[in-house]
Amino acid sequence: MSEKILFTDLDGTLLNSAKKVSPGMQLLLSKMVLAGNRLVLTSGRALPSVLKVAKNAGLLFPDTVIIAANGNEVYDCDTKTFLMRKSVPIEIAEDIISMAQEESLYLHSYSDTCVVAPKDGVEVKHYCSRTGMEYQVSDDLLKTIGHAPCKLLAIDMENHGRLEAFRSRIQEKYGDKISAIFSNPIYLEIFDKTAGKGNAVRFVCEHFQIPLSNSVAAGDAENDISMLQAAGTAVAMANATPEVKACADFITQQDNDHDGLSEAILQLFEM
Template sequence: MKAHPEAFHRNKILFTDLDGTFLNKEKQIGDYTREVMDTFTKAGNKLVLCSGRDINSVRSVKEYLHLDYPGMYLIGYNGGQIVECDTGKTLYRIALTYEQVCHIREAASQHGLHFHTYSDTNILSPCDDEELHFYQRTIKTPVIFSQDLHEIRDCGACKCLVIAIDRHEELEAFVRDLSSWAEQEQITMVFSNNNYLEIFPSASGKGAAVRKLCELLNISPLLSIAAGDAENDISMIEAAGIGIAMYNASDDVKAAATMVTALDNNHDGLARELLDLV
C-alpha cells in the first residue's frame, strides 16, 4: 500500500499499538524511543496509544512509562473506547450487549476455553484459572469473579477475550463455530496473538477508532500514522495515511502496510522509522 503524498507533510497523529510495537519484551520503551517521542511531540505531533487492552491497562502503561505529552489520547478495547488524557473524558464508547456477552461466555464454556470481559473498572471472569493468571502477568487490572456478569447488564461491555494457551487450533475451532452467529450480530473476532481471541462490535475496531478520533479532532486521516504487529492492527494500518508494520509482525500485517520497520520492537524499530517521517 502506498501513502498519499499529503501524509508526508504537516503535523501528524500517531496511533501506535503497545505490545509487540511500542513496547519491548520487558513492556518498556528504550531510551532512543523516548528521545524520538520527545522530538515527535515537541514538533506539534500527537501521540495515541491504541491497544486491545482494557482502557485502564492502557492508562497504566501511560503512567508507568511517564508519558506526559500534551494532547495525548488513549484507545482501548480494540477501538471500543477513546479517552482524552488532558481531561480524562471519554470521547467515544461502543459496546457489545449484555445478551451478546452472555452468548459468547456460554460458547466458550462449551469449548472448554477461558472467557472474560470488562466493566469500566474491572476484569469480569466467571472463574479463577490458569489462563487468567497468565493474562494477569501483563495486565494488572483488578478482577471480579462474576457468574452472571450483572455488572454490565445495563451498559454492556466493549469487548470479550477468549484465551487458550498454546492451543491455537482450539481457538480457530471456536471461531468457526461462532462465525455465523457473529456475522448476524455484526461482531468481529480477531487474534491479537496466538493465545488471545478478541471479540468486539464490528462497528468498533482500531481502524474505526482512527477514523473517529480524526473526525473528532478535525484532522485528515491522511495525516495519521498507524503502527502495529498483529491481526487486530490491520484495520488501523489500512485506515491511516501511513501504515507501519513492525519487523516482527505477521505476514498479513506486513502486506497491509505502507512500510515495514528495519528492526523489531526490542530494538526501537518504530522510533527509527518515525525519524524519517517528521
C-alpha cells in the same frame, strides 16, 4: 509544518518483551510531540492498562487521547471522559459467554476498573501479569460488570485451533454484528463490528481535524490491520505477522525489542 498523528499499538510494537517503553523511545516520542505532532496509544488492552503504560512511560502529554479495547473506546485524558464508547450488546454477550462455557473455553471481560474472570486460573494470571491489571472472579460476568461489556476475550494457552473453531462459530452466528480477531495466537478479541482500531483512527482524525493522509499507524498483529488500512501510512514491525506486513507501506528493520518503531518515526515525522 503540518500536524501529523501517530497511532501505535502497544504489545509487540511500542513495548518491548519486558512490556516497557525504552528510555530512547520515550525521548523520541516526546521530541515528536514537542515538534507539534500527536501520539495516540492504540491498544487491544482495556483502558486502565493503557493508562498505566502511558503514565509509567511519561507519555501523558497535554490534549492526549487514548484508543483502548480494540477501538471500542476513545478516551480524553485531560477531561477524563469518553469521546466514543461502544460495547457488545448484552444479549449477544450472554450467548457468546454460554458458547464458551459449553466448550469449557476460558473467556473473560472487563468492568471499568478490572478484569472479570470466570475462574482463578492460569489464563487470567498470565493475562494480568502481562497487562498489569487487577482481576476479580465471578460466576456471572455480566452481572458483575453491570453494563454491556466493551469486549470479550477468549484465551487458550495451548490449543490455537480451539480459538479458531470458536471464532468460526461466532462469525457464523454473529458475523454481521461482531468482530472476532486475534491480537496474538492465544488471545481472541471479541467486540462490536462497528468498533475496531481502524474506525477509531478515523474518529480521532476527524475529532482533531487532521487529514487521514497525515496519519501513521504502526502494529504487528491481526487486530492492527484495520488501522493500518485506515491510516495514510501503514507501518509494520519486523516482528509483525505476514498478513500485517502485506498491508504495510513501511516495514521496520528492527523488532520491538530494538526500538524498531523509531525507524518509522525518524523517517516519517518532521522534528
